[in-house]
Amino acid sequence: MPGRVEAKEKHMADTSFKSKVYRKQGGDEMVVASGGKINIEPGGAITADGTQGAALTTQLTTITPADAEGTPDYAIAAVINSSAYGFASAQEAITVLYVIKNLQTRLAEVEARLEGVGICAAN
Numbered sequence: 800m801p802g803r804v805e806a807k808e809k810h811m812a813d814t815s816f817k818s819k820v821y822r823k824q825g826g827d828e829m830v831v832a833s834g835g836k837i838n839i840e841p842g843g844a845i846t847a848d849g850t851q852g853a854a855l856t857t858q859l860t861t862i863t864p865a866d867a868e869g870t871p872d873y874a875i876a877a878v879i880n881s882s883a884y885g886f887a888s889a890q891e892a893i894t895v896l897y898v899i900k901n902l903q904t905r906l907a908e909v910e911a912r913l914e915g916v917g918i919c920a921a922n
Contacts, residue, residue: 872888
């Protein structure tokens with residue numbers, strides 16, 4: 800057209816911009832780079848082939864040892880048959896109970912986080 804000046808622009812990739820969350824070329828892999836995040840909004844879920852993971856086994860009641868925790872005895876001796884609790888000392892048995900209690904607490908925290916982002920269904 801007369802009077803119209805067409806400018807030819809060269810489109811160049813902006814190499815200063817790098818997304819922290821992106822899909823690799825070909826589309827079969829998603830990458831979350833350092834500093835990137837995936838935010839699961841309420842009602843969202845992470846699924847495998849559209850299926851959410853099943854709920855974890857229901858938790859048992861957390862152990863509450865009646866004895867004072869005291870100084871833990873992590874060097875558990877061989878189980879013996881001459882005492883009612885099978886440990887070389889009551890302190891060893893109490894230590895084992897507190898370790899189990901700690902594992903129960905930590906696993907409950909993991910379960911809550913998995914349920915919170917929809918990786919597995921809630922109990």
